[in-house]
Amino acid sequence: ERPINMMFQSYALFPHMTVEQNIAFGLKxxxxxxxxIARRVGEMLELVQLQKLGKRKPHQLSGxxxxxxxxxxxxxxxxxxxLLDEPMGALDKKLRSQMQLExxxxxxxxxxxxxxxxxxxxxxxxxxxRIAVMDAGWIQQVGKPDEVYEQPANRFVAGFIGSVNLFxxxxxxxxxxxxxxxxxxxxxxxxxxxxxxxxxxxxxxxxLRPEKVMIGKDEPEGHTNKAQGVIEDIAxxxxxSVYHVRLxxxxxxxxxFANSQRWASDGLTWGDQVWVHWxxxxxxxxxx
Numbered sequence: 001e002r003p004i005n006m007m008f009q010s011y012a013l014f015p016h017m018t019v020e021q022n023i024a025f026g027l028k029x030x031x032x033x034x035x036x037i038a039r040r041v042g043e044m045l046e047l048v049q050l051q052k053l054g055k056r057k058p059h060q061l062s063g064x065x066x067x068x069x070x071x072x073x074x075x076x077x078x079x080x081x082x083l084l085d086e087p088m089g090a091l092d093k094k095l096r097s098q099m100q101l102e103x104x105x106x107x108x109x110x111x112x113x114x115x116x117x118x119x120x121x122x123x124x125x126x127x128x129x130r131i132a133v134m135d136a137g138w139i140q141q142v143g144k145p146d147e148v149y150e151q152p153a154n155r156f157v158a159g160f161i162g163s164v165n166l167f168x169x170x171x172x173x174x175x176x177x178x179x180x181x182x183x184x185x186x187x188x189x190x191x192x193x194x195x196x197x198x199x200x201x202x203x204x205x206x207x208l209r210p211e212k213v214m215i216g217k218d219e220p221e222g223h224t225n226k227a228q229g230v231i232e233d234i235a236x237x238x239x240x241s242v243y244h245v246r247l248x249x250x251x252x253x254x255x256x257f258a259n260s261q262r263w264a265s266d267g268l269t270w271g272d273q274v275w276v277h278w279x280x281x282x283x284x285x286x287x288x
Contacts (some may be wrong), residue, residue: 003081009086011070020045020054023073030077044072047106058255064095072157075110082107084116088123100126121161125149154288158207162280163242165208165253172198172286180224181206182284185251191224193280198287207284212282213249213255213267215243219275226277229253231270243268245276 005026023044027037041233045201048068058066067087074082082085086097087103107114116126124131125145132142133156141153152158155166160281169183169190181190181204192208196206232252233244243255253276257268268274 003076003078003080005074005077005082007070007074007081007087009089009274012045012067013073018055019050019069020059020062021075022058022069025073026077027096032208038220040076042205043223044076047073047075047109063091064099067099068092071106072090076110079112082112085116087116088118088120096123097167105228120252125161133160135160151284152207152286155205155207155286158284159288163210163254165210165213167203167206167208168245169206171198171202171204172202172288174198179285185247185249186227188224189225190283191280192283192285196285202287206283207286208278208283210242210254211256214278215245215254215257215274215276217267217272217274220277225280227253228273228275231268231272231274234270243274244272
């Protein structure tokens with residue numbers, strides 16, 4: 001009886017009904033006039049760009065088209081809140097990426113508030129304006145996608161959203177202008193160019209995203225935020241490569257290398273001695 005609707009992970013389309021009949025189902029249940037139903041169904045088909053497929057049955061549609069029908073059916077009754085249960089779960093990766101943006105565009109044009117459940121962190125980052133990260137039933141952090149990614153509230157959030165390098169250490173110097181973290185994993189201290197709420201000697205974790213880690217064969221300038229190691233593994237993803245660098249302490253540092261030029265990473269290979277380094281504000285100190 002509440003103005004709430006749900007789009008199921010399996011889409012749950014009625015196989016014996018056409019696209020138009022599926023979209024009209026909820027409207028008929030509400031006793032809407034036939035002319036009004038026809039108009040609303042036409043509006044929904046136009047919204048999801050399926051005007052020419054209204055007479056087809058669900059089995060005659062692709063996965064992405066079935067998803068649009070399920071979305072149109074859930075929006076037809078003009079709900080104030082739309083619940084989405086892993087709406088991209090049945091799609092392959094390329095179609096999922098395309099449909100994420102289309103789905104956001106459709107939802108924004110309809111003006112409905114949506115709550116979406118997903119186990120795909122990239123999907124959440126792409127589609128949501130506000131993310132809640134949960135662990136064992138408790139909300140760990142709520143914020144905009146960039147806030148959750150760049151300023152995680154604790155170790156769980158840092159490790160759950162995207163890839164991250166996490167290193168344990170203790171606060172060495174605690175001043176308003178900067179903080180240094182001493183870790184047995186690094187020969188030099190970690191320098192953060194801003195103050196934080198902590199005390200000297202406090203155990204902390206230092207979180208550093210792989211895309212913030214620079215890698216090269218020449219030793220960088222300065223006495224902090226660097227370490228030498230050996231390339232242990234390389235993962236090639238086309239647009240970028242991820243280098244796994246093993247430090248003498250045994251710690252592993254992940255570094256993303258953007259393949260901005262063809263064969264740009266030819267100069268680095270397995271077993272090479274390299275330096276990893278990062279800027280003063282690239283990492284985050286986590287106290288919990």
